Amino acid sequence: MPISGKTRVVVHLTYPAKHLRTPEFFNPLLERLGIDGVLVPWEVSPAKLATAWEGLRAIENLAGVIVTVPHKLEVAKLCDELHGTARLLNVCNVAKRMPDGRFSGRMFDGDGFVAGLKKQGHDLRNKRILLLGAGGAATGIAHALLAEDIQALVISNRTPGKAEALAAELQQMFRLRQVSAGPADASGFDVVINGTALGLKSDDPMPLPVETLVPGTVVGEVVMNPDITPLLSAAAERGCVIHKGAHMITGQIDLLAAFLFSQSGV
Incomplete structure (x- = not known):
């Protein structure tokens, strides 16, 4: 998978990160679809989640975040808007970064x-x-x-x-x-x-x-x-x-x- 200055990044927020398998499925999918993007794991403790989240708002080539244990409930609170099941249940496992730095959350689990x-x-x-x-x-x-x-x-x-x-x-x-x-x-x-x-x-x-x-x-x-x-x-x-x-x-x-x-x- 070639990565260039045009590549859009997806961050996988979790803690700890060693159990993650999502990148091994997601990155090959992006390559098959011809999408210039990459998923990388970020190991962020619950105590530092809010701080990390605010930093993500400024990353202009960030497509969004995928979320897993133990952050799904807290990330829903940090999103600026929720849709579908995420809005109904106040929980999300993915959030898209909008051009203005706001996050839109969904729940697909x-x-x-x-x-x-x-x-x-x-x-x-x-x-x-x-x-x-x-x-x-x-x-x-x-x-x-x-x-x-x-x-x-x-x-x-x-x-x-x-x-x-x-x-x-x-x-x-x-x-x-x-x-x-x-x-x-x-x-x-x-x-x-x-x-x-x-x-x-x-x-x-x-x-x-x-x-x-x-x-x-x-x-x-x-x-x-x-x-x-x-x-x-x-x-x-x-x-x-x-x-x-x-x-x-x-x-x-x-x-x-x-x-x-x-x-x-x-």
Whole structure:
């Protein structure tokens, strides 16, 4: 990929950066599309995020930012405008820099995750789904799942109040869908999704008791590195169908590229 003085830059904001796999998918896509751009990782701690963000406003060849753990909720607050799911849920995973230095945010994690499931042949119709987590990525995924013809969605979080608040908010948006908060127990579910960062570090606890998983259950991840997380490994051993975290980004990279490099801010 040739880089010149005309190349537009996309910054990937995260902390830490060592788990990132998005550049290995996104940069080849830009090359295939003939877009003169490049994605580079920026490791920015939560304490320094606001300072880094203000600096990005002045970078005139910046196309925008892609955002991952742990910044999705905070970046939504730093954006000057939000659209689509980002505006509804106040969370975003991508922000486009406008010519005047303002940022326009969107949220494609949910659409990407659901698209990834479908590309792998997983039918969501009439399925009971357990979603682990109530943070930025999980919130976007919950919204996208409820737009599908699922039977029920249960949200579980280590802080139960966060799961209850998110479930109540989503129930107001999707009155015809069954959505509630519940325990991290896979019993009786067709699909289980880890929407937390648990699995990034080797000493992370499991996001749920793996003994509750039964053969045939689809177990999905948002964690992309390692490729096979401890949860996916345990699920495979129990006869589950595993769905890698990488499918979430491959399901949305076209949306990300189109948003960041289009002439429109929305």
